[in-house]
Amino acid sequence: MRWINRRPRRPAAIILALVPFVIVIGAYVIASDIRLAENPSDRLTPAPSQIIDTFVMLATEPDRRTGRIPLWSDTWASLQRLLAGVAIAAGIGLVFGLLIGLLPFARAGLAPFAAAISLVPPLALLPILFIVFGLGETAKIVLIVVGIGPFLIRDLSQRVLEIPSELLVKAQTLGASTWQIALRVALPQVLPRLVQAVRLSLGPAWLFLIAAEAIAAEGGLGYRIFLVRRYLAMDIILSYVVWITFLAFLLDYALKSLSRAAFAWFHGGEDL
Amino acid sequence: MTAVSVHDVWKSYDGRPVLERLNIEVEEGAFCAIVGASGCGKSTFLRLLLAQELPSRGEIRIADADPATEPQADRGIVFQRYSVFPHLTVRDNLIFAAEIAASRTLGRTWGRTRRNLRDEAEATLERVGLGHAAKLCPSALSGGMQQRLAIAQALTKKPKVLLLDEPFGALDPGTRATMHEFLLELWRETAMTIFMVTHDIKEAFKLATRILAFDKVRDDPTDPGAYGATITYDLPLDDKTEKDAFNGPN
Ligand SMILES: Nc1ncnc2c1ncn2[C@@H]1O[C@H](COP(=O)(O)OP(=O)(O)OP(=O)(O)O)[C@@H](O)[C@H]1O
């Protein structure tokens, strides 16, 4: 049989999915063992047991200076920024996507502009944002909005344009106005695509969040990582990296489940 | 009364004519079947009738009104695909037009109004044989059921003219025959004018009162796109015997 037609059965598929994880973790454990055997005070590759101890400590013991438990206060601070930025960007993406996708006049006026600003590297704007909005929360949220907003606008306008013209014509013959078509045909059709686009832009959103926190913040996951970098505290950094990855996975999973529950008509088999 | 009058209509894309010199008058209540080779402009003609696109030259009037400039509720359309809203249930597809009319700002209804509309739709659904499928999404329906829904939906605004673009092209012969009965029944009840594009000449003879054949009369062998198609045959089938002769005894 050709390889394109061979499919793993369920147990084999699970084992195959685990293999890369096992290899990477195994390689780390071995490397860490070798290095620690040579030099027990080595800080670059802490033993897994030490990473777990550190993680438990970060999640349970209050910081001596602030009195708060670092992992939770950092997570809370970061998630607030991330969710605010992503929500605002999604709202902007949806509104402008509908405008550009549905109205030829809005398309003529806005599409080239949206294409142009999506080429501006957001991180290059970060200093400007700090100057304009100060070092507080606003600049970090705006960075996320500036970072993923243009992508969302372009993606959503494309999705609106892809709505079969038959449906828009049909709605007109049923007496719908432009506004009613936007509300009752285009909006429900692109909402599941909005969730897809937001899922894709969560990665960049984390990137911009951590970059902003690394430069100026009093708390947050990115702040902590870059703070302890000075002491070469690899155990803390690795704990946080795993934790951030887990949070990102949870967010993605939540959006996927939400989409499946809310837009059953959209999920006819295919899925990523 | 004249339902549709097409006066010297041309349609070109990028300077290349697709349709040329179209002239017809269609009586109210006529059932016109449109036949012709693939790519000769049948769908384009329907889009012109629908006012989804405007003629490059000439004009089309429905019931002697001024030529329309965009699709409106006096003409209904059923496409071969994508004719119903995939995000609405079967029942909500049927009450879409009524909801739109009832609420200008939000285009939807709630509570008692909505219940009433749904109850009214119930009767129509039974009528078109979709009573059991009221709460399903269109993607859960078979092709024939989807097209029945699409026709029922197009009729909710009681259009003067119903346009059908190969509506039964993807159906098996059995389902198609049922759909023919269904369509003829609706047509007799409503006295609307129907234009139906089809590739099935038997279907055309079975259903229509008039057959319009599209073809190119002028042809430049060195430049196939130089001329557009026009109506080459305009065959009235009012004479029932003619139809029966074609359909054969059965
Ligand atoms: N928007 C457009 N822009 C440019 N050319 C077009 C456009 N729409 C249709 N055409 C051209 O017009 C011609 C007629 O197209 P049309 O879809 O009306 O054919 P048709 O008779 O419906 O064919 P079929 O039987 O395959 O459905 C084709 O050559 C097509 O390429």
Ligand SMILES: [Mg+2]
């Ligand atoms: Mg066609």
